[in-house]
Amino acid sequence: MFGFRAMAGAGSVTKQLCGYLRQEIENGALAPGLRLPPTRRAAMDLGIARNIVIEVYEQLTAEGYLTSRAGSGTFVAEGIEARTALKITPTTFPVQSARAEAVSKNTKLIDFDGGLPDLSQFPRRLWSKYVRDITDSAGEDVFSYGDIQGLPTLREAIAGYLYRVKGMTCSMDQIVITSGTSEGMLLLASTLSDRFRTVYVEEPTIGFAGDIFRKLHYDIHPVEVDHQGMQIHRIQHDAPAGMIVLTPSHQYPTGSILSIQRRQLAVAIADKTGHYIIEDDYDSEFRHKGGPVPPLQLLSPNRVIYAGTYSKTLSPALRIGFLVVPPDLIEPVVRTKTELNLTTSGIIQSALARFIVDGHFDRHIHKMRAVYKRKRVYIAEQCRRLFGDRVELLGDEAGMHVQLHFRQDAYGPMDWHKLEAFGVRLSSFEDYAALKGRSPGKVVLGYGNLTEREMSEGLRRIQQFTESWMLT
DSSP states (O other), X not given: OTTOOOOTTSSOHHHHHHHHHHHHHHTTSSOTTOBOOOHHHHHHHHTSOHHHHHHHHHHHHHHTSEEEETTTEEEEOTTOOOOOOOOOOOXXXXXXXXXXXXXXXXXXOEXXXXXXXXXXXXXXXXXXXXHHHHHHHSXXXXXSOOOTTOOHHHHHHHHHHIIIIIOOOXXXXXXXXXXXXXXXXXXXXXXXXXXXXXXXEEESOOHHHHHHHHHTTOEEEEEEEETTEEOGGGSOXXXXXXXXXXXXXXXXXXXXXXXHHHHHXXXXXXXXXXXXXXXXXXXXXXXXXSSOOOOGGGGOTTTEEEEEESTTTTXXXXXXXXXEOOHHHHHHHXXXXXXXXXXXXXXXXHHHHHHHHTTHHHHHHHHHHHHHHHHHHHHHHHHHHHHGGGEEEEOOSBTTEEEXXXXXXXXXOOOGGGXXXXXXXXXXXXXXXXSTTSSTTEEEEEOTTOOHHHHHHHHHXXXXXXXXXXHO
């Protein structure tokens, strides 16, 4: 039948014949209205059982490819638009140097991802024990949708942790569990969309914050960041009320800390104008110089919405975070979360609650703080050794990433996207910037999920790239 031949190891004959006929109909080889051979004759021609042909005809009739007419036979259905075969146009790629090709072909890509923690340190055995115990013995409510605001035991554990470690006083009723910071932003943007149309974001900053508000048709106002964080004074005191999104404890990607003067100014503007401040506190647990930076929320609990996540402290695979919401916003935020049906796994919430209550989260943070501090010292030493004073290392006082600024008088402008040909992936400030061209030579090096050997090799390849670039 039409050149069909069954192939060994390619699945059942029924499946193969179905696929063959679908393809022939879709590419126009079997035209609409064409009468197919009767099942008995088709089976004889193909050397297969008749019941296979019957099953194939019935399946394709159910899918709409064929139509059966009583007393007349089986036909290719009308109204199926034939797909033309795709024409592949050869793509011309820039010719890389032989040196770069050798690197890219023979080595593993080293990714300086600024958002990944050290995944090798995740407490797998302990976590799996909690999950197994919960799965075996927890009540049925853990397996249902659960409380839309989040498991009460987890919210209580988080409230206790925030008071003990960060000095934040909040009720568990103010805490809303989310599937990470991005969902928290989406929830807030949706909740407040009937009040505000304006949002102020750091420039540069992580992309998803602006993207979420842009999708909901907010007016996005980038406010530039320097070594003291967002330049709050650039927000006009008579500007429309809205939201100010800040990462005050360790700005991404610059690594700067919002100064106390600017914190106070942000709160004053919010109080006067009616703004809400969203404090994204994504990695302040990992402070490498001096003591921890107090949350901005302490200055104005009624104007600051605090967003926390376990993606950096434990693993992004858990998909869990939380909001600490001012009392006047609790009801609308929970209502919106209910309307959007945004829930988080009860099993994961239960495991995390026990992990925190039993003291393992504190111990894990203490351990990881030492791990990241050691990595930070190592990457700083390697940068000095390889680049000397031609490169400035900034924003290394906390977290799992540093800012590397390649001096323009030494290197000139570089196309960092071509670095991948040398076996390295990283992000430049331009990747996070709404206002392009203002941060030449600045890149982000995330070291959380890299070994010392990988960091050393990655920096060596970056050096190789910069030397090659200066020769072109």
